[in-house]
Amino acid sequence: MLKVNNITKYYGTLKAVDELSFEVLPGEIFGLLGVNGSGKTTTFRMIMGLLEPSSGTVTLDGKPINYDITDTIGFLTEERSLLLKLTVLEQCLFYGILKGMKKDEIIARVDYLLNKFQIPEYKNKKIKELSKGNQQKIQFITAILNNPKLLILDEPFSGLDPFNVQFFEDEIKEMAAKGSMIIFSSHRMEHVELFCKKLSIIMRGKTVLSGELKEIKERYRKKNIFVKGDIDINKIKLIKGVVSVEAINDQFIIKIAEAKYVTDVFNIISKMKNITKFSVEEPSLNEIFIEKVGESYGQ
Amino acid sequence: MVNKLKYLTMVSFKRKVITKWFVIANVLLALVLVGLFNIDSIINYFGGDFTSNQQIYVIDNTGKSYDIFVANMQEITKATSSVGDYKYDISNYDGTLKEAKDKIAKDKKIWLLVFDNDATNIIKATVVSYGYIDTINYQLLASSINSTKSVIALAETSISEEDLAKIMTAPTITREYVDVTKKTTDENMEMIMSTVFPMLILPFFMLTILLVQMIGAEVNDEKTTRSMEIIISNVSPKTHFFAKVIAGNLFVLVQALLLLVYAGIGFVIKMLTNPGFDSNGVTVVIFDSFKQIMKTNLADKLLYIIPLTLILMLITFIAYSLVAGILASMTTNIEDFQQLQTPIMIVSVIGYYLSMMAALFDGSILIKALSFVPFISAILSPSLLVLGYIGVKDVLISILLMMITVHLLIKYGLRIYKVGILNYSSSGLWKKMFTALKD
8 A cells, every 4th residue: 555644845945745645555546636836746756755755754565665665666757758869678678677677577568568559660669759649658668567566657648649548548447457556647637537536636735635536526516417408598597506507519518506406407497498418417527626726726 | 686786887888889979989089090190101192201301402602511511410410319300311412503493393392502602701501492491490400500600610710620620529418416316317208208298198188078978968868858757766866876977987998998999000000001110200209209218217107107197097087977977967958067067177178288288387386286186186197297296195195185076076966966866947956956965
């Protein structure tokens, strides 16, 4: 288990991370969300042992993270951490051996992963010759080369097309299924929703929202009602509890302040013409994120 | 389990050596060095001539100057043999002045000397050449002409031939030193080494620049690509730092050995193409000096000068590579590093120029003091030792000071390195580094 216990990090007088705590169990995918400069990278660096917390502790299976156990961790940085002059195999050998792997073992794993990501022809190509998306694939491969016990993914989908995002998703889920602990950071909330059961949203280094995704959504009182049909928007806006009505493509999204107003909305809409859809859904993580972070910005 | 220090060192070393640019640079270096060692043969091939003697035609309108002039030239060239190999073919020219000038216009290397009687100054001389004559040759000519005039003047007085012979014979000069440690051989050596030593330490200067730039470029490459974060998450900054320093120095040693090999090849080619080794070209400065050195007791001195110089240079290389690593860790791109390394290069250049001019500074306390200053000492201290201005004890002090510098660089530089390699912002840089030093 990864345990981040009340860590704080100061850069001079600037508090970059403020008493942050969370736990990640084997097989769990944990989302660490926040706007740029919120302290995610600093947190990752402290987990990796690159930075010493000003206070608090980080342990992996009860042991502090040091160079004795970093061989069991995989790290994908937000920016490309590849040596562009090297070939794909040279880069993988370099990082793999630094992780304590044997050369034959690395070559076999590289072959397997390149085939899995459908780019076996790039094995001996220089990284600088690859497209941005393929470089990101190679970076991901280098992060999971050692089948890490703990995998830290800082914006893993950056520069990827939807087709390749799917490859990454499958691989991440597969690793979690095998028991890896995965920490995940992304600005793309739909990705976080797909993977993470638990998450923390941080703002200026401080947790503003934390817990199980399901609970977070349930706790969030606002709901969305999706409606298809000929509706009178002005009439709906007058219903008590309706926050807004938006027309998106061929449907309307009615945001309500609390679940208890669903019946009132339904009673009025049911009297309107050609209603083919009335669906009450949880708000998206994106909405929750924007609202929570927005509140924090305001403060 | 792989030894990560060894692995990182070898990776770093191979990245420097197994590249097409290293091969290209070394092919060029080999060509340049072999070419330099054989520059006289190359110039000869394209029409230059360093082996033939300088031809001088003499038209003696006085009827008494030619033989005396030839004798004087022989005396003077013999007396100046230690500073250069000046050889002349002097012959009496039977034709007219115009014919001689026409000949010079065709064969531009010939000089013509015309002696005429002069009512007031006994004789006068005209030196005709196609172009300029270099200073030393001109001075030798002028001295011989002056001596010729003196001999004629004395001969025209009532002085006996015996006395005239005494006057013309070069006097015996005995050299004595109040300082009992000084020797004539060392005096010659000083003159020779003041010319030769700066040439020998030039590769050290070049390799220093190469070392600093290579380490800086590599650390910056890893920083700008952010691969530093992955590397440092697997090996400690200390391991990473030492790997760069060891690999850099290993590279410099290999490059230095290769330069020696190229010089050796050049030397062998010269021996094969010019077995007599009796040339008069540009490279003879080194070869002639080598011959002169062998005549002195420098061979014995080299037994301690070479090891001391090598030890001092090796420690200085390590110090330079430590500084390069520290500075590279502080900067966020290669352009900033190149600006930051300028002061180091200036220190190195100062050391080089001081060593070149060291022969002018005998007795200067400032120069002696500067020879102890770390980084400058690597070049200046051996130069002064060779010249005899400082002793072995002084060089040992320089080595000790350099070792202390290396120790301090490791102790405090590592603190900066640990913080610097993961710093990507130049704002508040110096504050961050000073804070790191205190931690």
